[in-house]
Amino acid sequence: MAQQKAALSFDLIAKCSVSRARASTMTLPHGPVELPMFMPVATQASLKGLTPEQLESLGCRLCLNNTYHLGLKPGQATLDAVGGAHRLQSWNHNILTDSGGFQMVSLLKLAKITEEGVRFLSPHDGSPMLLTPEHSMSLQNSIGSDIMMQLDDVIATTSPDKERIVEAMHRSVRWLDRCIEAHKYPEKQNLFCIIQGGLDLELRRECVKEMVKRDTPGIAIGGLSGGEEKAKYCAVVRTCTEMLPDMKPRYVMGVGYPEDLVVSVALGADMFDCVWPTRTARFGNAVTSRGTLNLRHASYAADFSPVDEDCDCPCCRSKENGGLGVTKAYIHHLTGKETAGAHILTMHNVYYLLDLMRNARQAIIADAYPSFVKEFFGKIYKYDTAEYPIWAVDALKTVGIDLTEA
Ligand SMILES: [Zn+2]
Numbered sequence: 001m002a003q004q005k006a007a008l009s010f011d012l013i014a015k016c017s018v019s020r021a022r023a024s025t026m027t028l029p030h031g032p033v034e035l036p037m038f039m040p041v042a043t044q045a046s047l048k049g050l051t052p053e054q055l056e057s058l059g060c061r062l063c064l065n066n067t068y069h070l071g072l073k074p075g076q077a078t079l080d081a082v083g084g085a086h087r088l089q090s091w092n093h094n095i096l097t098d099s100g101g102f103q104m105v106s107l108l109k110l111a112k113i114t115e116e117g118v119r120f121l122s123p124h125d126g127s128p129m130l131l132t133p134e135h136s137m138s139l140q141n142s143i144g145s146d147i148m149m150q151l152d153d154v155i156a157t158t159s160p161d162k163e164r165i166v167e168a169m170h171r172s173v174r175w176l177d178r179c180i181e182a183h184k185y186p187e188k189q190n191l192f193c194i195i196q197g198g199l200d201l202e203l204r205r206e207c208v209k210e211m212v213k214r215d216t217p218g219i220a221i222g223g224l225s226g227g228e229e230k231a232k233y234c235a236v237v238r239t240c241t242e243m244l245p246d247m248k249p250r251y252v253m254g255v256g257y258p259e260d261l262v263v264s265v266a267l268g269a270d271m272f273d274c275v276w277p278t279r280t281a282r283f284g285n286a287v288t289s290r291g292t293l294n295l296r297h298a299s300y301a302a303d304f305s306p307v308d309e310d311c312d313c314p315c316c317r318s319k320e321n322g323g324l325g326v327t328k329a330y331i332h333h334l335t336g337k338e339t340a341g342a343h344i345l346t347m348h349n350v351y352y353l354l355d356l357m358r359n360a361r362q363a364i365i366a367d368a369y370p371s372f373v374k375e376f377f378g379k380i381y382k383y384d385t386a387e388y389p390i391w392a393v394d395a396l397k398t399v400g401i402d403l404t405e406a
Pocket residue numbers: 307308311312313314315316317348349351352
């Protein structure tokens with residue numbers, strides 16, 4: 001198979017001597033990004049409540065846009081006229097776009113998948129429409145994203161229909177070939193393949209072999225985070241990373257819980273995205289180094305400590321140190337009444353996850369990832385190993401990290 005062009009360079013900086021964790025730098029058309037990393041999701045070319053400047057100030061250099069939403073509004077003609085999504089949202093850093101397929105299947109009940117593509121009814125006027133691999137590439141070429149995702153045939157991991165899962169895996173490989181064929185700018189936009197195969201490890205292996213042959217600049221593991229058991233999720237990630245080439249970035253789609261990130265990094269994954277940290281902020285939930293706190297709870301009404309004492313985000317940082325000095329009590333007071341509370345928490349939550357991955361990277365470079373992982377779980381569960389989630393303990397053991405040993 002012909003070698004694919006790549007618009008990125010990938011430098012592997014360090015590997016953990018115990019687990020499969022890696023630290024790397026990926027240089028994309030809009031600058032370098034450090035892996036492992038969390039990518040916040042800016043659905044409509046905006047992160048709910050945050051301006052591009054705020055997102056930039058948190059250290060984000062790669063965010064996600066949804067092709068489905070941008071394709072509907074402002075639409076392809078406007079994207080072409082303005083010169084792509086970077087210009088549309090005044091974001092001079094990197095953008096990753098999904099294919100649009102997952103959004104359709106999950107948002108539109110009437111979506112129907114055929115070999116040609118995803119058929120659905122326009123949410124605007126109900127007219128029949130079709131998203132093909134070619135159309136997805138054309139839209140993502142108009143968006144101008146630094147990383148584009150192939151259109152894949154997504155099916156819930158929890159589906160009992162084995163035959164359908166096999167079909168979806170093979171179709172995803174065929175659709176990747178059509179995407180490669182249709183991609184107009186491989187010299188300036190990177191197309192990532194997506195490994196499918198449900199929870200069947202043999203199918204996943206078969207898919208990895210086929211996808212790796214196509215030599216795309218990066219590789220995603222898809223179809224997870226759909227309510228499957230965490231132990232099964234970990235088995236899939238571990239099975240895939242075992243076979244993946246060292247010198248390409250590995251993106252596990254739809255993952256955003258801090259514990260999942262820390263474990264998945266140990267299993268050899270580099271990139272993650274999820275709407276959860278921003279969505280949950282709107283319900284008053286703060287993601288912190290001591291676990292997720294629901295600041296709507298009455299117990300926070302007179303708690304004048306920062307949202308997270310160990311956080312250096314603009315909200316948690318004290319006034320003396322140039323921050324906003326926001327307290328739990330203040331968020332408690334605002335939440336549900338004022339959108340400002342949601343904005344502040346969104347900022348904190350995004351910063352927390354970006355920073356968690358920055359710290360993980362530092363630990364990998366210092367070859368201290370196992371102790372980083374122990375400290376991370378220790379803080380959340382007050383070092384009570386009996387409270388640690390069994391799936392995490394078991395998954396980490398498979399890569400040489402024993403959470404229960406001091
Ligand atoms: Zn903070």
